[in-house]
Amino acid sequence: MSKLSKKERIVLEAKKMFAQNGYAQTIMDDLAQAADVNKATIYYHFKDKATLYETLFLEGVQKIADRVIEQTDEQTHPQEKLAVYIKVYATSLQECYHLSSILLREIASGGDSMPSSVLAQLLRTTKRLTEILEMCAEKNGGVCYEPMVIQLMIISTLSSFITTKPIRKRVKEELDSSAPTLPALKLEDIAEKLTFMIYASLQKGEK
Amino acid sequence: MSKLSKKERIVLEAKKMFAQNGYAQTIMDDLAQAADVNKATIYYHFKDKATLYETLFLEGVQKIADRVIEQTDEQTHPQEKLAVYIKVYATSLQECYHLSSILLREIASGGDSMPSSVLAQLLRTTKRLTEILEMCAEKNGGVCYEPMVIQLMIISTLSSFITTKPIRKRVKEELDSSAPTLPALKLEDIAEKLTFMIYASLQKGEK
Amino acid sequence: MSKLSKKERIVLEAKKMFAQNGYAQTIMDDLAQAADVNKATIYYHFKDKATLYETLFLEGVQKIADRVIEQTDEQTHPQEKLAVYIKVYATSLQECYHLSSILLREIASGGDSMPSSVLAQLLRTTKRLTEILEMCAEKNGGVCYEPMVIQLMIISTLSSFITTKPIRKRVKEELDSSAPTLPALKLEDIAEKLTFMIYASLQKGEK
Amino acid sequence: MSKLSKKERIVLEAKKMFAQNGYAQTIMDDLAQAADVNKATIYYHFKDKATLYETLFLEGVQKIADRVIEQTDEQTHPQEKLAVYIKVYATSLQECYHLSSILLREIASGGDSMPSSVLAQLLRTTKRLTEILEMCAEKNGGVCYEPMVIQLMIISTLSSFITTKPIRKRVKEELDSSAPTLPALKLEDIAEKLTFMIYASLQKGEK
DNA sequence: TATGAATGAGAATTCATTCAT
DNA sequence: GATGAATGAATTCTCATTCAT
Numbered sequence: 001m002s003k004l005s006k007k008e009r010i011v012l013e014a015k016k017m018f019a020q021n022g023y024a025q026t027i028m029d030d031l032a033q034a035a036d037v038n039k040a041t042i043y044y045h046f047k048d049k050a051t052l053y054e055t056l057f058l059e060g061v062q063k064i065a066d067r068v069i070e071q072t073d074e075q076t077h078p079q080e081k082l083a084v085y086i087k088v089y090a091t092s093l094q095e096c097y098h099l100s101s102i103l104l105r106e107i108a109s110g111g112d113s114m115p116s117s118v119l120a121q122l123l124r125t126t127k128r129l130t131e132i133l134e135m136c137a138e139k140n141g142g143v144c145y146e147p148m149v150i151q152l153m154i155i156s157t158l159s160s161f162i163t164t165k166p167i168r169k170r171v172k173e174e175l176d177s178s179a180p181t182l183p184a185l186k187l188e189d190i191a192e193k194l195t196f197m198i199y200a201s202l203q204k205g206e207k
Numbered sequence: 208m209s210k211l212s213k214k215e216r217i218v219l220e221a222k223k224m225f226a227q228n229g230y231a232q233t234i235m236d237d238l239a240q241a242a243d244v245n246k247a248t249i250y251y252h253f254k255d256k257a258t259l260y261e262t263l264f265l266e267g268v269q270k271i272a273d274r275v276i277e278q279t280d281e282q283t284h285p286q287e288k289l290a291v292y293i294k295v296y297a298t299s300l301q302e303c304y305h306l307s308s309i310l311l312r313e314i315a316s317g318g319d320s321m322p323s324s325v326l327a328q329l330l331r332t333t334k335r336l337t338e339i340l341e342m343c344a345e346k347n348g349g350v351c352y353e354p355m356v357i358q359l360m361i362i363s364t365l366s367s368f369i370t371t372k373p374i375r376k377r378v379k380e381e382l383d384s385s386a387p388t389l390p391a392l393k394l395e396d397i398a399e400k401l402t403f404m405i406y407a408s409l410q411k412g413e414k
Numbered sequence: 415m416s417k418l419s420k421k422e423r424i425v426l427e428a429k430k431m432f433a434q435n436g437y438a439q440t441i442m443d444d445l446a447q448a449a450d451v452n453k454a455t456i457y458y459h460f461k462d463k464a465t466l467y468e469t470l471f472l473e474g475v476q477k478i479a480d481r482v483i484e485q486t487d488e489q490t491h492p493q494e495k496l497a498v499y500i501k502v503y504a505t506s507l508q509e510c511y512h513l514s515s516i517l518l519r520e521i522a523s524g525g526d527s528m529p530s531s532v533l534a535q536l537l538r539t540t541k542r543l544t545e546i547l548e549m550c551a552e553k554n555g556g557v558c559y560e561p562m563v564i565q566l567m568i569i570s571t572l573s574s575f576i577t578t579k580p581i582r583k584r585v586k587e588e589l590d591s592s593a594p595t596l597p598a599l600k601l602e603d604i605a606e607k608l609t610f611m612i613y614a615s616l617q618k619g620e621k
Numbered sequence: 622m623s624k625l626s627k628k629e630r631i632v633l634e635a636k637k638m639f640a641q642n643g644y645a646q647t648i649m650d651d652l653a654q655a656a657d658v659n660k661a662t663i664y665y666h667f668k669d670k671a672t673l674y675e676t677l678f679l680e681g682v683q684k685i686a687d688r689v690i691e692q693t694d695e696q697t698h699p700q701e702k703l704a705v706y707i708k709v710y711a712t713s714l715q716e717c718y719h720l721s722s723i724l725l726r727e728i729a730s731g732g733d734s735m736p737s738s739v740l741a742q743l744l745r746t747t748k749r750l751t752e753i754l755e756m757c758a759e760k761n762g763g764v765c766y767e768p769m770v771i772q773l774m775i776i777s778t779l780s781s782f783i784t785t786k787p788i789r790k791r792v793k794e795e796l797d798s799s800a801p802t803l804p805a806l807k808l809e810d811i812a813e814k815l816t817f818m819i820y821a822s823l824q825k826g827e828k
Numbered sequence: 829t830a831t832g833a834a835t836g837a838g839a840a841t842t843c844a845t846t847c848a849t
Numbered sequence: 850g851a852t853g854a855a856t857g858a859a860t861t862c863t864c865a866t867t868c869a870t
Contacts, residue, residue, distance in 0.1 A: 006855080022316065024231035028840060038856045043841065045854090104315035107367045108308040109227065111374035123378070146392045148375050149368060153397075156367035160314045160359045167318035168355050171330070185353045190360075197404035213830080235865060245831045247867080252829095256865065420851080434730065438645035442844060452852045454846080459850095463844065515729040521781045522725035523643065525788035537792070560806045562789050563782060567811075570781035574728045574773045581732035582769050585744070599767045604774075611818035627834080649861060659835045664862065666833090 007045045009035040015056055019098030019163075022105055023053055054115045060096040061121040067092055068125050078135035083195045085132060089125075090158050090191040100159035107156060126151050133202065142202040150198055161190050214252045216242040222263055226305035226370075229312050230260055261322040267303040268328040274299055275332050285342035290402045292339055296332075297365050297398040307366035314363060333358050340409065349409040357405055368397050421459045423449040429470055433512035433577075436519050437467055468529040474510040475535040481506055482539050492549035497609045499546060503539075504572050504605040514573035521570060540565050547616065556616040564612055575604050628666045630656040636677055640719030640784075643726055644674055675736045681717040682742040688713055689746045699756035704816045706753055710746075711779050711812040721780035728777060747772050754823065763823040771819055782811050 004012065013034040017026040028049060032039040046052040068088045075081040093100050106114045130147040137144040211219065220241040224233040235256060239246040253259040275295045282288040300307050313321045337354040344351040418426065427448040431440040442463060446453040460466040482502045489495040507514050520528045528536075544561040551558040625633065634655040638647040649670060653660040667673040689709045696702040714721050727735045751768040758765040 020316075022229065022231065022312075024229065027838090029838090039840090040842080040856050040858095041854080044856085049840070101315045101317075104311050104363075105229070108311035108315065108370055109229070110308075110370050110372075112227075114374075119378075145396075146375075148378065149392050149397070152367045152371060152375075153364045156311075156363040157360045160363035161356060163315055163317050164359060165317075167321075168353075168359075171326075171355065185356050189352075190356070193404070193408055197400070197407070200404070200407070201400055234863085236863090246865090247831050247833095248829080250866070251831090434733075436643065436645065436726070436729070438643065441842085443842090453844090454852050454854095455850080457845065458852090515731075518725050518729035518777075519643075522722040522729065522784055523641075524722075524784050524786075528788075533792075559810075560789075562792065563806050563811070566781045566785060566789075567778045570725075570777040571774045574777035575770060577729055577731050578773060579731075581735075582767075582773075585740075585769065599770050603766075604770070607818070607822055611814070611821070614818070614821070615814055648859090650859090660861090661835050661837095661863080662833080665835085670861070 006035070006037045006041055010037060010042055010045060010052075011056060014052055015060075015096075015098040018053060018056065019101040022101070023049075054118065056098070057102055058115065058118050058121065060099040060102075061118050063096065064089065064092040064099070065121045065124045069128055072128060072132065078132060078139055079195075079199055081132045082136060082199060083192075085125075085129060086154055086158075086191045086195050086198075087188070089154060090187050093155075093158050094162055094187055097162060100162040103155055104159045104163060107152070122151075133198075136199060137202045140203050144202060153198075154194055157194060158187070158190060161187060213242070213244045213248055217244060217249055217252060217259075218263060221259055222303075222305040225260060225263065226308035229308075230256075261324065263305070264309055264322065264325050265328065267306040267309075268325050270303065271296065271299040271306070272328045272331045276335055279335060279339065285339060285346055286402075286406055288339045289343060289406060290399075292332075292336060293361055293365075293398045293402050293405075294395070296361060297394050300362075300365050301369055301394055304369060307369040310362055311366045311370060314359070336361075340405075343406060344409045347410050351409060360405075361401055364401060365394070365397065368394060420449070420451045420455055424451060424456055424459060424466075425470060428466055429512040432467060432470065433515035436515075437463075468531065470512070471516055471529065471532050472535065474513040474516075475532050477510065478503065478506040478513070479535045479538045483542055486542055486546065492546060492553055493609075493613055495546045496550060496613060497606075499539075499543060500568055500572075500605045500609050500612075501602070503568060504601050507569075507572050508576055508601055511576060514576040517569055518573045518577060521566070543568075547612075550613060551616045554617050558616060567612075568608055571608060572601070572604065575601060627656070627658045627662055631658060631663055631666060631673075632677060635673055636681075636717075636719040639674060639677065640722040643722070644670075675739070677719070678723055679736065679739050679742065681720040681723075682739050684717065685710065685713040685720070686742045686745045690749055693749060693753065699753060699760055700816075700820055702753045703757060703820060704813075706746075706750060707775055707779075707812045707816050707819075708809070710775060711808050714776075714779050715783055715808055718783060721783040724776055725780050725784060728773070750775075754819075757820060758823045761824050765823060775815055775819075778815060779808070779811060782808060 010031065013031055014026070017031055017034065026049075028039060028042060032042055035042075042052070046055065068085060071088050072081045072085050075084050093103075111119070126148055129151050130144075133144040133147050133150065136142075217238070220238055221233070224238055224241065233256075235246060235249060239249055242249075249259070253262065275292060278295050279288045279292050282291050300310075318326070333355055336358050337351075340351040340354050340357065343349075424445065427445055428440070431445055431448065440463075442453060442456060446456055449456075456466070460469065482499055485502050486495045486499050489498050507517075525533070540562055543565050544558075547558040547561050547564065550556075631652065634652055635647070638652055638655065647670075649663060650660060653663055656663075663673070667676065689706060692709050693702045693706050696705050714724075732740070747769055750772050751765075754765040754768050754771065757763075
């Protein structure tokens with residue numbers, strides 16, 4: 001059933017580890033152990049650590065880009081396209097959970113070391129977002145400012161939400177123990193709020 | 208004037224390098240070279256790499272917390288408090304630019320490895336934000352959900368904006384060369400939009 | 415015609431690589447690639463790397479030994495035998511060009527790691543050389559000192575000449591570009607000079 | 622007295638090992654052990670294995686070049702210059718015994734991988750040899766052919782003689798046990814014979 | 829206050845070889 | 850005959866840290 005090939009096990013564990021520990025602190029020895037393969041087996045399947053990283057990164061980003069483009073195509077109204085854009089990003093990032101960490105770290109580095117293949121995929125979605133934002137703006141008589149910034153806000157907000165789930169829980173338990181527990185926000189709520197805000201910012205009169 | 212002491216040079220370069228490369232990829236050898244001091248000199252001034260990191264991190268976060276608390280105190284209206292909260296965060300992160308990268312990376316790691324002294328400072332501002340949000344909610348008859356998530360959205364959005372400035376510029380030049388240059392969003396615009404959105408989300412009727 | 419079997423391709427490329435890079439720096443992976451066979455195929459045909467090396471080495475040395483012995487047998491005068499000995503070595507080394515490199519490297523290592531089967535073949539020729547030198551010495555009333563040293567001088571001089579042909583050409587072009595090109599020495603000239611010198615050294619009175 | 626610094630010990634042992642085992646089979650771990658230093662100490666003093674190799678190689682070749690040039694300067698007659706040239710090469714190679722192996726191996730590789738700094742030093746002596754040979758040729762009314770080939774003959778003959786001393790002894794004991802031991806040739810004898818032969822080859826009438 | 833020398837504990841990568849098919 | 854997958858045993862190189870001066 002769940003009989004994964006060695007290569008698949010490597011990929012699976014690598015995703016976990018790169019997300020959990022980052023690139024540098026992901027140790028090939030540990031990865032081999034976690035995937036229950038010999039260290040050399042990793043090198044049989046992937047040229048080196050950087051290539052492994054890029055492969056996983058690219059694969060994830062590509063999947064997101066494909067989905068985003070496909071599903072926004074299916075919508076007709078600009079606002080719906082925007083909502084879907086953000087929602088698909090949200091669910092995809094949650095599913096390929098390792099991507100959130102990786103993207104945030106790349107953003108932290110200013111994106112300098114992002115493989116160009118990955119950047120290209122991200123820009124596919126940025127292009128789509130630009131189209132959507134322009135449609136929205138046109139419809140509302142507003143103007144669309146720097147879609148790349150909007151893109152960034154979407155990705156970083158959703159990703160932070162995903163990666164910090166454990167610590168948020170821990171902190172809340174430690175600190176708010178006495179306070180009445182507030183209703184928890186879910187990822188979909190965040191997505192909705194983002195949609196609302198971005199759409200609103202494109203209204204006529206909004207600076 | 209610009210005659211910095213060795214210790215100051217270490218601190219200066221360390222900020223740059225931790226921000227640019229992250230903790231693990233910041234190499235003490237390189238730092239020594241960049242600061243033009245002997246490697247052992249770093250260890251004369253700082254116990255070890257982790258301490259150096261924490262020192263810089265804590266110093267920055269503390270400064271932000273102090274400012275945020277002080278300046279929100281000066282405001283009377285809830286909405287103004289919120290606006291100032293976000294604006295002070297924005298300007299402080301821009302000033303201590305290395306903090307943006309560092310915070311994003313900690314977020315990427317889920318915050319697990321964040322020194323508790325740093326976390327304490329961050330929570331000081333989270334507490335203040337909670338108070339502000341509650342005031343706003345109360346005034347508007349709305350409800351405030353998980354201030355920590357709002358906090359996260361503020362920090363990650365502002366930080367991403369700051370850290371990606373260079374790459375955004377580069378990408379725009381490469382891709383949009385023909386397109387009419389859209390008005391550039393400035394950090395203050397982002398801060399304002401965030402304020403607007405967060406405030407709006409606390410209105411009565413907003414889910 | 416030029417359709418070589420896999421085994422032949424392996425042998426062909428192995429000769430090139432052992433000659434070019436030496437034993438240790440010849441990598442089985444590279445060899446497989448160069449021969450356009452799967453790595454395991456090499457092991458199907460040859461027990462291991464050492465065996466492959468020895469096979470090629472022995473084959474070449476044996477061929478030389480056979481030729482040297484056969485052709486010196488055909489001569490009657492000692493001096494002619496000597497001339498033929500050296501000439502056959504020269505032409506054989508040039509033909510099995512990879513042997514020159516391999517022999518030089520073995521000499522560089524002091525011959526310690528030379529397979530004994532190979533050494534045995536070499537000694538067949540050394541024995542023949544000894545006989546020839548003794549004949550020459552006897553005829554001239556001189557004495558023959560350490561034929562092994564003479565053997566070494568012959569092999570190393572001829573081999574160096576063969577292996578360095580490309581670099582000699584390159585250096586000459588870079589440096590002597592202005593100078594009048596001197597007549598180029600050919601391998602046969604070297605062989606003749608060696609013969610002359612060795613014979614002369616066996617004259618009476620020559621120390 | 623013989624208190625060598627760690628760096629000196631590394632250099633000393635490295636010379637031995639590169640000569641004995643060649644570049645690839647010289648293991649940094651073994652070297653560290655032989656020099657009785659920590660592995661990392663080697664890397665503190667030398668960038669990497671290749672740099673260590675080149676350093677030693679260059680240092681040795683430079684010393685030879687300096688000596689050869691200085692001592693041939695002191696001679697006045699062409700033939701004496703030639704004799705000194707060869708003799709200094711002989712004694713220097715014997716003294717810096719590791720160079721013989723290294724040079725032979727480089728020759729075996731066709732000189733392709735010889736660092737250009739080393740090549741430059743070798744060419745200094747080749748230039749000097751060219752001058753000497755031209756003087757000799759002029760005096761004798763003969764012609765000088767390709768000094769580089771002469772150079773090669775000198776180096777490879779002397780070097781082979783030096784590197785094979787142990788095996789020659791061993792083979793002689795195993796094989797010639799019954800035969801009357803012939804007078805052993807010494808390095809100086811080889812040097813003299815080379816001088817004689819090369820000089821003779823420059824006589825008028827000699828092709 | 830500062831540093832050149834040194835090191836222990838890793839960590840990435842390589843490579844000859846094997847084995848099931 | 851041939852090969853894709855896999856691996857054990859190295860091997861090079863790195864890096865935070867220490868120490869004598």
